[in-house]
Amino acid sequence: MRIPHSKKPLALAVLCLCTTLAPATAAAQAAQTPPVAASQVQAGERLSAYLLRNGLLPSVVNSETYYLPGLQFRQASALAQHNLQRTQLLTRLFVQLGGHNNSYSELVQQLPATGRLVLPGTADAEYLSLRPELDPRLAPGDEVVLAGQPNYLLVLGDFGYCQVPYHAGVEAPAYLQACNASQADTAWLVQPTGTVHRLNVGIWNVGPQVLPMPGAWLLAPGRGSAVTANTADQFAAFLATQGAAQLPGSFSVGKWVVPVNRAVFQQAASAAPLRSSPVSSSTWGWVGLMQTPTARMRPAGSASFTASRVEPYSRYSIMLQPFDWLEGGFRYTKITNRLFGPAEFSGDQKFLDKNIDAKLRLWTESSYVPEISVGLNDVGGTALFASEYLVASKRFGNFDTSLGLAWGYLGAAGDYSSPLGFISDKFDNRPASNVGQGGELAAETYFRGRTSLFGGVQWHTPWDKLVLKLEYDGNNYQSEPLANPQEQSSRINYGMVYRVSPSVNFHLGVERGNTLSVGISLFENFSTFNTPKVSDPKPLPVTTGPRPQQVDWKQTLQRLQQQTDWQVNKVEQRGSEVKLNVRNGDAAYYSETLNRAAEVLHQDLPENVKWFTMNYENNGADVGQHVIDRDKFVVRRTEYGLLDNNEKAEQAAIEGYNFPYRTVHEEPTEKFTNKFALGFRQVLGGADGFLYQFVLANDTRINFTKNTWLEGRLAYRLIDNFEKFKQVGVSRLPQVRTNLREYAVTSDFTIPNFALKHMGKFADGHYYGVYGGLLEQMFAGAGGEYLYRPHNGWYAVGVDINKVRQRAFEQDFDLQNYEVNTGHITAYVDTGVEDILATISVGQYLAGDKGITVDFSREFNNGVRMGAFATRTNVSAEDFGEGSFDKGIYMTVPFSAFFTKSIPGDANFLWRPLTRDGGAKLNRGFSLYGQTEVRNPKTLEYRP
Amino acid sequence: MIFRMLLLLLAAPFLQACSNLGGAVVSAAQAYYAGKNPPSYASTPLSPQYIYLEVQAPNSSALMVLASEHSPAQGSGLVETWVSASQELLRTRAGFVVGSQGVPNLFESATLQFNPEGQVQGMVLNHPGLGIHQVQLNLLPMALDSIPLKNTALLARARQVNGLVLQAWRGQLAAQHSNSTASPRLQALNNSLHVVGTHPNTGGLVYGLYCQQEGQCIEYLRRTAAQNL
Secondary structure, three states: OOOOOOOOOOOOEEEEEEOOOOOOOHHHHOOOOOOOOOOOOOOOOOHHHHHHHHOOOOOOOOOOOHHHHOOOOEOHEEEEEEEEHHHHHHHHHHHHHHOOHHHHHHHHOOOOOOEOOOOOOOHHHHHHHOHHOOOOOOOOOEEEEEEEOOOEEEEOOEEEEEEEEOOOOHHHHHHHHOOOOOOOOOEEEEEEOOOOEEEEEEOOOOOOOOOOOOOOOEEEEEOOOOOOHHHHHHHHHHOOOOOOOOOOOOOOHHHHEOOOOOOHHHHOOOOOOOOOOOOOOOOOEEOOOOOOOOOOOOOOOOOEEEEEEEEOEEEEEEEEEEEOEEEEEEEEEEEEEEEEEOOOOOOOOEEEEEEEEEEEEEOOOOOOOEEEEEEEOOOOOHHHHHEEEEEEEEEEEEEEEEEEEEHHHHHOOEEEEOOOOOHHHHHHHHOOOOOOOOOOOOOHHHOOOEEEEEEEEEOOOOOOOEEEEEOOOOOOOOOOOOOOOOOOOOOOOEEEEEEEEEEEEEEEEEEEOOEEEEEEEEEEHHOOOOOOOOOOOOOOOOOOOOOOOOOOOHHHHHHHHHHHHHOEEEEEEEEOOEEEEEEOOOOOHHHHHHHHHHHHHHHHHOOOOOEEEEEEEEEEEEEEEEHHHHHHHHHHHHOOOOOOOOOOOOEEEEEOOOOOEEEEEEEEEEOEEEEEEEEEEEEEEEEEEEEEEEEEEEEEEOOOOOOOEEEEEHHHHHHHHHHOOOOOOOOOOOOOOOOOOHHHHHOOOEEEEEEEEEEEEEEEEEEEEEEEEEOOOOOEEEEEEEEEEEOOOOEEEEEEEEEEEOOOOOOOOEEEEEEEEEEEEEEEEEOOOOOOEEEEEEEOOOOOOEEEEEEEEEEEOOOEEEEEEEEEOOOOOOHOOOOOEEEEEEEEEHHHHOOOOOEEEEEEEOOOOOOOOOOOOOOOOOOHHHHHHHHHHOOOOOOO | HHHHHHHHHHOOHHHOOOOOOOHHHHHHHHHHHHHOOOOOOOOOOOHHHHEEEEEEEEOOOOOOOOOEEEEEOOOOOEEEEEEEOOOOEEEEEEEEEEEEEEEOOOOOEEEEEEOOOEEEEEEEEEHHHHOOEEEEEEEEEHHHHOOOOOOOHHHHHHOOOOOOOOEEEEEEHHHHHHHHHHOOOOOOOOOOOEEEEOOOOOOOOOEEHHHHHEEEEEEEEEEOOOOOO
């Protein structure tokens, strides 16, 4: 349909879809003679159909007449809600601003409640027609309102309002400056599409900007405004219902108007896009300048690997950021002018030290206050580089400055006495670290002794990839560990970071005035880590209309397996519910996999089936169910705006019922599986350097009953450099883990495990498992486990008891003499705080020692987990040996995040400073907690 | 990406536990290869019921079908909407790309402008992905030998049409954006290349090319069962 060109570019066109007009709105009242006649309403038609009938398409209509980004689809049914929204906003403004005599309240009072339903994306009718889930359906009383394209933006602030001409390519801070509103730190950009963006616009927090469109609203309460951020959020949400920015005709323009400083745009139009301040690693791996830390942190979920070289130190660091306020990790420091030990023991291997560091943010940056962090260096190692510091960072646009005070290694110049000396004389002197076996926290030395100032500045140059750094070092390098002083001709270090890619940095600089510093760091935010799933089967379309009356279950289950990898061995029905028994099913993300299952079932099952239930049967035990509400599923996939966001999602996790079901289809259970796999392992940080081994493995499983099975692995050494593996484990305890070398090199062909297992369920939430055979590489025996895990519960409790005997080094069926009873009582607690899961187990370990293991981990919404654990037992630090007690840091990442295909399971990255015999647990290869993971209340919340 | 792979390698001791991992590695390799070598539709049988547009973009390709034609408010030439099986959408008018949805890195909509003689002289362009809204580009006709026009497989097939008429234009920011010529955001649109190949008799679209920047091009070939280039 051809749309005639309007002679009134800014006239409003109201396309009414109703025979009875919607309640009059200010916008409707302001409308001029519509250039398009009202079309006939077709009850229940889609918005796309209406727009197509009227030819309202991008590139087809003249945007001066019909500005499609400002299109308002107004629902009569939403008017009452928007009236309430406006009243609530006015009340908040009244309370916060002490009355209605202000520009905000006066404007809100004049703006109409529109009932606008904000579209999730574009208003391109032809695209909407391809995506019914984005295409709202029109009802009697609804309106479609289209205005011409405005050529201005409206800036709202404590000062009043300001109508600024639109300039293509210009960022929000320039508009604020033109209205003299540049004292704001945050601005709310409300596009005419209804999309709201919260923009950082202060000199200390500015970052990449979303550009305003013509007709955008910019809400910018000034620094220290009485309008809180929450109120501004609510204000912006209300403005989103208004379409392209315009002031109501009755608004008292003169009272609040602010003149526009147009000169601003001369510069702003040619300015480079605003940027965040880059956060980069120091030579130590933690975020900082070169030798000195800053108070900055990477986003939660980040991890980095940094390798650096500053004579005589080579440092290899891995740092994790489990929370916005905590950075922690470990490091290997190689001192290349010192040997690992006597030549007859370690040859020419250089001295290697292991460090654990932590940095905690105490205060976040704001307009006038810097970000402040406190850090501990080398807390869990030999304390050769032990240091503590307090540091503050403040940003000024492209410059990020920091100033700190360090104790210990980083403040070794000792320029100042301790500022804590007034508390106690103990703080004046730093006692020598009693490192003992290493690994203990040398808390008696923390924040003690003389201090030095350190600090510096980072400049993000106009060349986006280049960052320059300049710092004042707190160390004079005269008290280096192992009597290794270094010449220093200047305490000013300087260097550059070249940002090769978004996840790779190169570092180059000069330290001590005479020493080259080079490094590379790799980093990634794993909380948003994902790979597009281009190798997954294409999702099936969800359509409405007649469904088949008959089901070919064999074919349907085949299609279900293609889409989900789930094997269904039984289908039952009760009334309008169909229940599928998923045997030993797993999923990378259950919510996504359920959607795929629902697509298949919706396509193949008759209309009278309203509920799809997935019953998960793991090794014969029912561990939980997910139920899909078919009607809601179809509505969500084929309609827009009908399901309230607060409405219960169509997927639900339930315990399951014992109602009688009618079996409609059964598949035989798989009796036998066999597959090959490639295995790899490495040994790091010992006297023999880096050791690796590749093995070819063959895994077999034989199912005797649905609850009982035999599983085993055969392995063959393919390639390794274990001929260099000379370090023999020594221990004062029974050698339950330190015979690592013997188990690795004695035989080429091994049987890592071969065990008969059985799993069952006493009652809902009560699970048990028993097993016996070659349980792991080093131990054989028998045991059992019981777990109580309430459905959707925040905790679980389990107990395992095992009697095991040490296996022969050949890893065949022979056994050695050492025998032990081992087992633990374990509690799993979802703390509800910052997504922290705490696992605490108490019991007897493999060496017969008794104690407790505590594990804290933070889980992100995509399933990535970062955590740390420590075990203390009744073994003394001397008997335990180097490291004093068992501990480690780990990260798990869903395999699915790495690949183009969805697969279940996690990649585990574990760093344990040393393998010792104390605090060692049996690797049972079977965990009821893992088997019942579907009972986790977060199962349906995980998203890629 | 490097860090991801390094992490996967470090995590390798545990990888053997995942039976599907081998399949995932193979799938990823296949996807990588497919991304580097997008499929050609040269020999795909065409239905006489439809009009097709074969599209080649960096690391992807598609065979689209003409879904609709619209007469715009101003100027000459219909706006044609093409749709792929993956729900990507491309719009052309007078041989120029004037819009898209679901096509990575391509602008969302543009309105062509014509001079009184009916010749294309500019476009107003929206590219929300780059934060660009309502930017006026002048389209300056260029001699074919002055532009880096590669003889791609698609162009070679287009040249099977005897007397194919090829024309080229350079996009330049209009005067009202002159202050913005240094802005990197708008610079992304400056010097864009537009090539249109039309049939010598009918004047209908045969071939088109749009390069927002060098190496960031999309080219398209109109095909029917009757004229299967």
